[in-house]
Amino acid sequence: MTDHACRACRSRSGHLVLDLGEQPACDYFPAAGDPGPDPEYPLEMWLCARCGLAQLVADPTVPAEPRGAEPAALVAQAADAVGRAADAGLLRAGSTVTEYGSPHGGSWLGLLAERGLIPAAPGGPADVIIDCFGMMHAADQGAALAERAARLSDTGVLLLQYHSLNAIIRGGQWNALRHAHYAYYSTTALTGLLATNGLHPSAAWHFDLYGGTVLLAAGRQAPRTGAGRESVDALLADDVKVGVTDPDVVGGLGRDAIAGADGLRAWLVAQHKQRRVVLGYGAASRAVALLRRAGIEKSLLPAVADASPAKVGLRMPGTDIPVVSPAELGARKPDAVLLFLADLRAEVRAAYPEVEGHGGHWVDADSLSGWQGSDSGGLKQHA
Numbered sequence: 001m002t003d004h005a006c007r008a009c010r011s012r013s014g015h016l017v018l019d020l021g022e023q024p025a026c027d028y029f030p031a032a033g034d035p036g037p038d039p040e041y042p043l044e045m046w047l048c049a050r051c052g053l054a055q056l057v058a059d060p061t062v063p064a065e066p067r068g069a070e071p072a073a074l075v076a077q078a079a080d081a082v083g084r085a086a087d088a089g090l091l092r093a094g095s096t097v098t099e100y101g102s103p104h105g106g107s108w109l110g111l112l113a114e115r116g117l118i119p120a121a122p123g124g125p126a127d128v129i130i131d132c133f134g135m136m137h138a139a140d141q142g143a144a145l146a147e148r149a150a151r152l153s154d155t156g157v158l159l160l161q162y163h164s165l166n167a168i169i170r171g172g173q174w175n176a177l178r179h180a181h182y183a184y185y186s187t188t189a190l191t192g193l194l195a196t197n198g199l200h201p202s203a204a205w206h207f208d209l210y211g212g213t214v215l216l217a218a219g220r221q222a223p224r225t226g227a228g229r230e231s232v233d234a235l236l237a238d239d240v241k242v243g244v245t246d247p248d249v250v251g252g253l254g255r256d257a258i259a260g261a262d263g264l265r266a267w268l269v270a271q272h273k274q275r276r277v278v279l280g281y282g283a284a285s286r287a288v289a290l291l292r293r294a295g296i297e298k299s300l301l302p303a304v305a306d307a308s309p310a311k312v313g314l315r316m317p318g319t320d321i322p323v324v325s326p327a328e329l330g331a332r333k334p335d336a337v338l339l340f341l342a343d344l345r346a347e348v349r350a351a352y353p354e355v356e357g358h359g360g361h362w363v364d365a366d367s368l369s370g371w372q373g374s375d376s377g378g379l380k381q382h383a
């Protein structure tokens with residue numbers, strides 16, 4: 001029990017399930033020449049015993065995050081998701097639409113305009129409300145959902161897309177936890193929170209993005225049968241199987257954090273001993289907690305390349321590792337490139353053929369969890 005009150009239901013009954021200690025703001029990249037130390041804040045996840053919402057505890061004022069380049073994987077997924085919702089008859093031409101966007105970008109409004117949907121009046125009711133990774137950024141989850149529900153027309157549909165807690169647990173994705181991301185939704189918890197606002201899931205779609213992303217459609221009528229209902233029930237059943245509301249299960253993310261950091265460090269030390277050149281790729285927020293937790297400095301990882309020109313010349317928060325241009329992947333001829341964004345694997349292999357052209361390998365950082373150094377540096381399985 002802490003003095004934390006649930007961001008959705010206000011209950012004070014719950015469990016601290018993941019404690020990553022003090023962490024820098026993962027989206028504030030200091031200049032490479034800035035000696036630090038960077039400000040750090042506690043980073044903890046709490047699971048509400050009443051409504052089941054997994055959430056961020058501390059609420060520090062962190063610097064606004066820059067909007068990075070939109071990865072092709074995200075753009076492709078948006079088109080896929082909009083297509084599926086349209087096929088289900090949820091996106092009719094002439095309907096009004098509003099969007100609660102994510103500060104990371106990824107708006108669906110362009111795709112919906114192409115399908116003939118019309119922007120709703122600011123603050124007014126809407127037939128379709130899109131929330132694509134938006135609501136997780138709201139500190140007050142109860143108020144955020146109530147606002148969306150209030151704007152939905154009687155026959156309208158709320159489309160909520162989220163990186164599912166189910167996938168976070170299954171994938172050991174403990175570094176999904178970050179400042180300014182206040183909620184980590186299971187379909188189970190979200191279904192309960194929707195019900196308190198008079199809304200009920202009517203269909204769900206699962207995507208591989210981020211290791212497991214769900215698009216949930218909800219409206220004021222609860223369908224009792226049909227394919228939509230079955231798709232929601234399947235996700236709810238899988239949540240039960242995984243144990244998304246069980247504090248012991250969600251607390252496994254703490255063990256995953258230790259294994260992830262230890263494995264990464266052991267692998268980088270082994271590469272260093274064998275004089276292999278390793279660079280990182282993807283100066284992403286999710287890399288920050290991993291590098292920081294593992295205590296990685298530039299002696300083990302000399303640079304992280306990133307396609308966003310705005311990040312070049314900066315350094316990874318909480319470390320002395322500089323962010324460099326992808327041109328360095330060709331210039332430094334690394335033996336291995338540690339990929340912090342597994343979703344980008346196909347994209348970066350195609351964009352930077354020089355890595356494999358020089359005999360180098362792409363290594364998913366997530367795959368090194370628990371690595372203990374029994375083979376030739378973890379490279380064979382990725383060759």
Ligand SMILES: [Zn+2]
Binds near residue numbers: 009010049051052053
């Ligand atoms: Zn709660």
